[in-house]
Amino acid sequence: MSSSTSTLESLFQALRVVGSNLIFIIPSFLTVYFLYARYSSPLRRIPGPFLASGSIIPRLLVLKQGRAHSWDQDQHKKFGPIVRIGPAHVAVSKPEAISQIYGVKTKFYKSQFFLTFSTYDEEGLVPDPFVLREREMHTRMRRSGANAFALKSLPSYEKNVDKVIQRFIANADQKYVDRPCDFGRVAQNVIADSIFAAIFGNDQRLIETDDSNNVSLKIERYMNWATITGVIPWIHRYFLQNMFVFMCFIATDNMFQAGIDISLAALARIRSGNVAADVPEEGYDTMLRKLAFLQHDKPDLLKDREMMIHTYGGVIAGSDTSSTALRSIFYFLLKNPETYSKLCDEIRGSGFTVPVSFADASSLPYLGAVIREALRIHSPVGMMLPRSVPAGGVTIDGYYLPAGTEVGISPWVLHHDPNVFPNPERFYPDRWLTKDAEALVRMNRSFFAFGHGIHTCIGQHMSSMMLTKIIASMLLAFDLEFVNPNENWHFTSRFFTYQHGINVRFRHIKSKA
Numbered sequence: 155m156s157s158s159t160s161t162l163e164s165l166f167q168a169l170r171v172v173g174s175n176l177i178f179i180i181p182s183f184l185t186v187y188f189l190y191a192r193y194s195s196p197l198r199r200i201p202g203p204f205l206a207s208g209s210i211i212p213r214l215l216v217l218k219q220g221r222a223h224s225w226d227q228d229q230h231k232k233f234g235p236i237v238r239i240g241p242a243h244v245a246v247s248k249p250e251a252i253s254q255i256y257g258v259k260t261k262f263y264k265s266q267f268f269l270t271f272s273t274y275d276e277e278g279l280v281p282d283p284f285v286l287r288e289r290e291m292h293t294r295m296r297r298s299g300a301n302a303f304a305l306k307s308l309p310s311y312e313k314n315v316d317k318v319i320q321r322f323i324a325n326a327d328q329k330y331v332d333r334p335c336d337f338g339r340v341a342q343n344v345i346a347d348s349i350f351a352a353i354f355g356n357d358q359r360l361i362e363t364d365d366s367n368n369v370s371l372k373i374e375r376y377m378n379w380a381t382i383t384g385v386i387p388w389i390h391r392y393f394l395q396n397m398f399v400f401m402c403f404i405a406t407d408n409m410f411q412a413g414i415d416i417s418l419a420a421l422a423r424i425r426s427g428n429v430a431a432d433v434p435e436e437g438y439d440t441m442l443r444k445l446a447f448l449q450h451d452k453p454d455l456l457k458d459r460e461m462m463i464h465t466y467g468g469v470i471a472g473s474d475t476s477s478t479a480l481r482s483i484f485y486f487l488l489k490n491p492e493t494y495s496k497l498c499d500e501i502r503g504s505g506f507t508v509p510v511s512f513a514d515a516s517s518l519p520y521l522g523a524v525i526r527e528a529l530r531i532h533s534p535v536g537m538m539l540p541r542s543v544p545a546g547g548v549t550i551d552g553y554y555l556p557a558g559t560e561v562g563i564s565p566w567v568l569h570h571d572p573n574v575f576p577n578p579e580r581f582y583p584d585r586w587l588t589k590d591a592e593a594l595v596r597m598n599r600s601f602f603a604f605g606h607g608i609h610t611c612i613g614q615h616m617s618s619m620m621l622t623k624i625i626a627s628m629l630l631a632f633d634l635e636f637v638n639p640n641e642n643w644h645f646t647s648r649f650f651t652y653q654h655g656i657n658v659r660f661r662h663i664k665s666k667a
């Protein structure tokens with residue numbers, strides 16, 4: 155027998171032994187790997203669920219099941235303010251840590267979780283401020299978008315939102331009045347049309363078509379998928395960056411391209427001076443038009459692709475979050491009839507008419523409190539806003555976290571802390587109208603629905619403009635009631651919290667007995 159044959163035979167024999175013992179080898183390997191991840195890390199002193207400390211699988215399962223909001227709260231109740239929720243993942247619940255992790259001077263940066271929310275064009279990563287880890291580019295984007303998103307710019311976009319509200323009311327008899335309807339869908343359609351109208355002038359006419367292409371469902375599926383894969387970011391290279399795989403598994407058409415096409419068409423109209431369809435009257439504007447004029451005056455400040463991401467990125471970041479807020483607002487108002495009546499009294503006693511202007515709607519204190527309370531009790535973001543610990547590591551609450559650790563705070567955890575919000579499960583808008591200045595400072599410090607610091611939501615004023623106008627106008631024209639008052643909604647919580655099962659009827663106010 156030649157030596158090469160005997161070497162081959164020994165090799166096959168070794169493989170046979172390995173094969174027949176795989177049942178022992180794989181679990182042993184996984185156990186060693188788990189114990190290594192669990193105990194070799196500098197995070198080993200941090201309390202947390204045993205399995206999660208050595209493996210990312212428990213966190214993945216929680217996100218897959220869509221129960222991030224309650225799982226995070228449970229872990230803090232059990233283990234305290236600092237919890238190890240993954241091999242290199244730490245959740246914090248202390249309001250004092252907000253400015254350290256997120257503040258304007260922070261050195262923490264967006265964690266790899268956000269890779270799965272990134273998009274790419276021929277120049278590479280599209281500089282969406284929401285995903286940018288690179289500080290200089292992020293500052294440039296915030297600066298170039300500042301004026302277009304600013305509070306003072308919003309009145310110039312209002313006319314287009316007014317047109318959406320008027321169309322909603324004109325369609326209501328045929329679609330919603332005196333018949334059951336899915337308020338989740340109504341909210342999505344009216345918000346998405348409003349946001350498109352404010353940004354581009356033209357909108358998708360989802361109110362009329364009832365989103366017949368199910369774009370919102372596709373975005374929901376994409377967001378859910380992106381959250382789950384965000385926990386294992388290396389997978390991004392094989393899935394979302396690969397358009398073929400992305401189209402087959404996630405989207406049935408390219409919804410991002412549709413957003414870009416709408417931006418480009420509106421931009422072409424602006425550049426040709428043909429904006430009659432986008433800008434209803436002299437003195438009014440759209441966000442895209444404002445950005446285009448800025449670019450004209452300061453070409454170095456804003457490239458075309460940056461203008462695109464400010465606009466269609468705003469649609470993506472703003473429509474699901476704002477419609478989630480609108481759903482919560484009406485759900486909690488209807489579940490708590492005394493709050494509903496109090497709000498109706500304020501709005502109907504104001505003397506305002508439909509469509510209510512932003513200036514008028516934002517002068518109503520109880521309406522402001524209702525919106526803030528709904529964002530508190532059901533934050534549209536359902537899990538911690540993850541960040542990476544900077545070079546050199548940090549110490550939080552006495553625990554050392556090495557560079558690269560993923561760390562964050564969940565709005566759900568802060569917003570349901572009974573020490574800050576007494577009786578946190580109660581929908582109680584009046585808590586925001588308290589005369590107790592210290593309590594108000596404490597609550598505001600823990601209010602985290604829009605994040606905090608350098609990445610704080612740039613669209614929060616835009617969201618407030620849409621919500622205040624839409625709610626005030628809806629309640630001037632209609633009453634709402636549950637089809638079945640005993641029915642509860644159901645929702646999933648991953649990065650976003652999507653609610654379903656809010657079945658309501660609209661009634662004309664005068665037709666109510």
Ligand code: HEM
Pocket residue numbers: 283284285296467468469471472473475476479534535539540602603604605606608609610611612613614616617
């Ligand atoms: C109730 C509605 C909204 C909620 C609850 C919300 C929530 C948030 C949160 C929590 C963040 C911070 C994410 C992080 O720190 O990792 C954020 C960022 C952002 N939001 Fe909103 N948002 C809302 C509406 C909007 C609207 C209407 C727009 C645009 C028109 C918008 C555009 C953005 C953008 C561009 C960012 C990234 C900012 C940056 O990283 O510099 N959002 N939002």
